[in-house]
Amino acid sequence: MRTLNVDLAERSYPIYIGTDLLKQAQLFAPHIVGRQVAIVTNTTVAPLYLKQLRETLQGYEITEVILPDGESYKNWETLQLIFDALLRDKHDRKTTLIALGGGVIGDMTGFAASSYQRGVNFIQVPTTLLSQVDSSVGGKTGINHPLGKNMIGAFYQPQAVIIDTATLHTLPERELAAGLAEVIKYGFICDEPFLTWLEQHIEKICALDNQALMETIERSCAAKAKVVSADERESGVRATLNLGHTFGHAIETEQGYGVWLHGEAVAAGTVMALEMSQQLGWITIEQRDRGIALLLQAKLPVVPPQGMTPETFLTHMAVDKKNINGHIRLVLLRDLGHAVITADYPADILHNVLIANYSTITNSI
Amino acid sequence: MRTLNVDLAERSYPIYIGTDLLKQAQLFAPHIVGRQVAIVTNTTVAPLYLKQLRETLQGYEITEVILPDGESYKNWETLQLIFDALLRDKHDRKTTLIALGGGVIGDMTGFAASSYQRGVNFIQVPTTLLSQVDSSVGGKTGINHPLGKNMIGAFYQPQAVIIDTATLHTLPERELAAGLAEVIKYGFICDEPFLTWLEQHIEKICALDNQALMETIERSCAAKAKVVSADERESGVRATLNLGHTFGHAIETEQGYGVWLHGEAVAAGTVMALEMSQQLGWITIEQRDRGIALLLQAKLPVVPPQGMTPETFLTHMAVDKKNINGHIRLVLLRDLGHAVITADYPADILHNVLIANYSTITNSI
Numbered sequence: 239m240r241t242l243n244v245d246l247a248e249r250s251y252p253i254y255i256g257t258d259l260l261k262q263a264q265l266f267a268p269h270i271v272g273r274q275v276a277i278v279t280n281t282t283v284a285p286l287y288l289k290q291l292r293e294t295l296q297g298y299e300i301t302e303v304i305l306p307d308g309e310s311y312k313n314w315e316t317l318q319l320i321f322d323a324l325l326r327d328k329h330d331r332k333t334t335l336i337a338l339g340g341g342v343i344g345d346m347t348g349f350a351a352s353s354y355q356r357g358v359n360f361i362q363v364p365t366t367l368l369s370q371v372d373s374s375v376g377g378k379t380g381i382n383h384p385l386g387k388n389m390i391g392a393f394y395q396p397q398a399v400i401i402d403t404a405t406l407h408t409l410p411e412r413e414l415a416a417g418l419a420e421v422i423k424y425g426f427i428c429d430e431p432f433l434t435w436l437e438q439h440i441e442k443i444c445a446l447d448n449q450a451l452m453e454t455i456e457r458s459c460a461a462k463a464k465v466v467s468a469d470e471r472e473s474g475v476r477a478t479l480n481l482g483h484t485f486g487h488a489i490e491t492e493q494g495y496g497v498w499l500h501g502e503a504v505a506a507g508t509v510m511a512l513e514m515s516q517q518l519g520w521i522t523i524e525q526r527d528r529g530i531a532l533l534l535q536a537k538l539p540v541v542p543p544q545g546m547t548p549e550t551f552l553t554h555m556a557v558d559k560k561n562i563n564g565h566i567r568l569v570l571l572r573d574l575g576h577a578v579i580t581a582d583y584p585a586d587i588l589h590n591v592l593i594a595n596y597s598t599i600t601n602s603i
Numbered sequence: 604m605r606t607l608n609v610d611l612a613e614r615s616y617p618i619y620i621g622t623d624l625l626k627q628a629q630l631f632a633p634h635i636v637g638r639q640v641a642i643v644t645n646t647t648v649a650p651l652y653l654k655q656l657r658e659t660l661q662g663y664e665i666t667e668v669i670l671p672d673g674e675s676y677k678n679w680e681t682l683q684l685i686f687d688a689l690l691r692d693k694h695d696r697k698t699t700l701i702a703l704g705g706g707v708i709g710d711m712t713g714f715a716a717s718s719y720q721r722g723v724n725f726i727q728v729p730t731t732l733l734s735q736v737d738s739s740v741g742g743k744t745g746i747n748h749p750l751g752k753n754m755i756g757a758f759y760q761p762q763a764v765i766i767d768t769a770t771l772h773t774l775p776e777r778e779l780a781a782g783l784a785e786v787i788k789y790g791f792i793c794d795e796p797f798l799t800w801l802e803q804h805i806e807k808i809c810a811l812d813n814q815a816l817m818e819t820i821e822r823s824c825a826a827k828a829k830v831v832s833a834d835e836r837e838s839g840v841r842a843t844l845n846l847g848h849t850f851g852h853a854i855e856t857e858q859g860y861g862v863w864l865h866g867e868a869v870a871a872g873t874v875m876a877l878e879m880s881q882q883l884g885w886i887t888i889e890q891r892d893r894g895i896a897l898l899l900q901a902k903l904p905v906v907p908p909q910g911m912t913p914e915t916f917l918t919h920m921a922v923d924k925k926n927i928n929g930h931i932r933l934v935l936l937r938d939l940g941h942a943v944i945t946a947d948y949p950a951d952i953l954h955n956v957l958i959a960n961y962s963t964i965t966n967s968i
Contacts, residue, residue, distance in 0.1 A: 273928065314679055325750035330926050353718070355924045356745060356756045357836070380721060385690035391721045392757065471722070559720045561695050563638065 240456050244375060245467045249395040253375065253463070255455050257448060259402040260287060260363070263294045269361055269397040272332030274299045278320055278347040279338040280307040283365055286408050291338055291363070301327045305343070309490075309500065312342045312382045314390075320350040334359045334397070340366035340413075341373035341500065345391070348379030352394035362396045365405040367417025368501050371424075371458035374399045376466040376476075386557045387487050393471055401459075403451050411537070416501025418443070418536040419482075421454055423508065424461040426529060427478050430575030432457050433532070440535045477560050478577035481569040482508030488554035489542055498543070505538035506596075513599070514591040515571040518583060525574050531603050541596040548592035605821050609740060609828040611835055614760040618740065618828070620820050622813060624767040625652060625728070628659045634726055634762040637697030639664045643685055643712040644703040645672040648730055651773050656703055656728070666692045670708065674855075674865065677707045677747045679755075685715040699724045699762070705731035705778075706738035706865065710756070713744030717759035727761045730770040732782025733866050736789075736823035739764045741831040741841075751922045752852050758836055766824075768816050776902070781866025783808070783901040784847075786819055788873065789826040791894060792843050795940030797822050798897070805900045842925050843942035846934040847873030853919035854907055863908070870903035871961075878964070879956040880936040883948060890939050896968050906961040913957035 239256030254265055275298045279288055284304045292300060303323045305316050324333065337347035337360060344362050351360035362374040380391015406414065418440075425433030435457075436443075442450040462479065469476035486507030490498055498506075509530055516526040533540050552566075560567040565581035566588075572578050604621030619630055640663045644653055649669045657665060668688045670681050689698065702712035702725060709727050716725035727739040745756020771779065783805075790798030800822075801808075807815040827844065834841040851872030855863055863871075874895055881891040898905050917931075925932040930946035931953075937943050 314683070318679070321748055321755060322750070325748060325754060325922060328922055328929070330928070331924060332927055349718075353714075353745075353755050353757055355754060356743065356758050378721065380718075383686055383690060385687070389690060389720060390686060390718050392718055393721050557690060557693055559696055562697055563695070564693070 240452065242456065242459050242463060244395075244463045246395060246470055249377075251396055251398050253399040253401065253459050255401045255403065255452055255459070257402065257404050259400050260290050260404070261294055265398075265400055266295060266361065269359070270298065270334045271359065272330070272334065274301070274327075274329050274333040275336055276301040276303060276320070276324055276327075276329060276333060277336045277338055278303045278305065278343060278350070280305045280343055282307040283339045283343070287338060287365065287405065291336070299327075301329065305346070309342055309382070310494070312346060314381060317346050317350055317381055320346065321354060324350075324354055329354070329358075331355050331358055334361060336361045336363060338363045338365065339369070340364065341369040344369050344373050345379050345388070346381060348377070348394050348396065349381060349391050352379055352392040357394070359397050362399040364399065364401060366409055367406055367414050367455075368420055370401045370455050371417060372420040372462065374401070375459050375462045377470065387491060388559070389557075401455060403448060403455065406446060406451060413499065413501075414444070415537040416499040419501035419505040419508065419533070419538050421458050422529075422532055422536060423479070423481050423504065424458050426508065426571060426574060427481050427569070427577035428465070428575060429457070429461055432461070433574060437532055440532065444536070477567070477579045478569050480560065481571075481577055482506075482511050484555055484558050484560065484566070484568055485510040485542070485551065487558065488551045489546065491554045492546060492550050493543060498539075502539050505533050505536075506540060506542045508533065509540045509596060509600070510542065510591055510594075511568065511570055513594055513596075514568070514583075514587060517587050517590060518570065520570065520572050521574065527603050529574070530600055534600070534603060540600045548589055551592050605817065607821065607824050607828060609760075610832045611742075611760060614742075616761055616763050618764040618766065618824050620766045620768065620817055620824070622767065622769050624765050625655050625769070626659055630763075630765055631660060631726065634724070635663065635699045636724065637695070637699065639666070639692075639694050639698040640701055641666040641668060641685070641689055641692075641694060641698060642701045642703055643668045643670065643708060643715070645670045645708055647672040648704045648708070652703060652730060652770065656701070664692075666694065670711070674707055674747070675859070677711060679746060682711050682715055682746055685711065686719060689715075689719055694719070694723075696720050696723055699726060701726045701728060703728045703730065704734070705729065706734040709734050709738050710744050710753070711746060713742070713759050713761065714746060714756050717744055717757040722759070724762050727764040729764065729766060731774055732771055732779050732820075733785055735766045735820050736782060737785040737827065739766070740824050740827045742835065752856060753924070754922075766820060768813060768820065771816060772811060778864065778866075779809070780902040781864040784866035784870040784873065784898070784903050786823050787894075787897055787901065788844075788846050788869065789823050791873070791936060791939060792846050792934070792942035793830070793940060794822070794826055797826070798939060802897055805897065809901070842932070842944045843934050845925065846936075846942055847871075847876050849920055849923050849925065849931070849933055850875040850907070850916065852923065853916045854911065856919045857911060857915050858908060863904075867904050870898050870901075871905060871907045873898065874905045874961060874965070875907065875956055875959075876933065876935055878959055878961075879933070879948075879952065882952050882955060883935065885935065885937050886939065892968050894939070895965055899965070899968060905965045913954055916957050
């Protein structure tokens, strides 16, 4: 097992990464203060891992909350089911919520924990690669609004993150790829050597080699933890973690949540950010194509959906949380491994990027 | 104008108390960082003060959100109207929400500010006595759940509280009395000299004498600010502010939110806490009756509603946020001016308090 620490003063917490950690009661115990716990999971994950976690936590008063699965349920109505169960079973302020599932479960459970009785403890047990390398680290929690993704939420840190790599063996291939979009992102924004390592190990990772997975997760979490520690509330550098996300969110919102997986939208959005960085002269065509090639090897989409017009993109991008005073701020690359956030670019270059023919660009790679 | 400071390190903020402060643009300006503001108010307050505030804030991009009035609307559906308006008008993270109204508006606007894009600024402009002396100070925000009051929310501090005493001249008499329940509470829990001062000035206060009102509000806010500064997240002494509230919340929940005003329920609940403190031998019958007499002079109910059985009380009290591991914790008085919080009392005394005949007790005073 490997342990990383997310350094946030009195809100610091450990990330444990290993195989079969779901079975290890002694990992959970130090992070549960009361005798009540609520396991929040969904209809897909419950049949796979709920029984195991329940056995590990025997001795506590356990409430189980099984939510419908999918980004389309990341809304108030579903969140309310968590509050209903907590109140029905009379959970008090010493309760601990446990998020067993992917990013949607983690985000909703975290927001529920932040707002139930104005704040109770929670533990993240992410079961998808995406949530293991991204959403379970950093304390961003929340739900979607019909007019925007993650528009309602809180910055709220868990007591611990427990990552059991064994859960990846039941993960659909498409979701594994979606997780790799965020993994590759860390290379682009702040860790060029990791990008090289990924190019060398992408096949092992896709084959679920355990050592390769542990290394992938640890390096990703370390990159994210470092950025988050420097800027917990996203007033500066943390926003670079959103490489590809402004374009990607527009894709997700337009298609309807859950049609494209988050990581898939981020992958296509990252290609757009690479293209823009190249058009600004900040990276070369070769660097752009190296990035696209890695995303392709990870079996990710690299072309935005047909029918997305520049106007559609701009409408959705206008409500991005990074924007200040109406300017669309974008995360772009000054070099591979060096992201910047900027609203200072010629409008016609953004327009060119929105109308570029990505099928032509990527077909030749 | 008087200025108090709520001392919470980097979350400290000022409270301004005076007449016609709604007209003073220079009070607002230092606490608004962006160019967007959203004034959240209700159908009762809007016709009285919205036009004035809009004029004071000319030069900003103003979104107006007018909610239905009443505790029964302090729920997710109404909160959603705030998010809808903010997203429709594309408010970004630099926006400032302004709560113009009573406690319900303040609590909902504060919770909306805490969770919109994971946190934006807000200013409290309380227009009822209750919100001026209580809910606008201390950072408790939230909404009700069908199974419990204020069960969903956040601790979130405003940038400033601007109290215009002129607004009390349009306040219904019943609501003025409800505010006095919380004012008198400060005397009971931590300021016996204030209790004596109130006994001497209660008629002037009820007649809306401006000097008496300013003094009342300042001493109340100072008492609350002191307690909150010592214990922002209610891990200890802050809970004493809930004198009468555990009984009172049970009354509110059972009657349905909004049938009894919050302050009215607190007044009847305070009488029950006085009775229990007396039955425990902690205060004398004379002290109990002195307290009840002051509540009566403030035109407050001192008898719980007919038909509330001990079982009804206990059912609602079992979900109180102060409870830990199933014990009902109560705020009681060791003496006038000295509150304690305890779960260590004989069950039969609580039972006696729940079945006591309050009409008989109070009729003789």
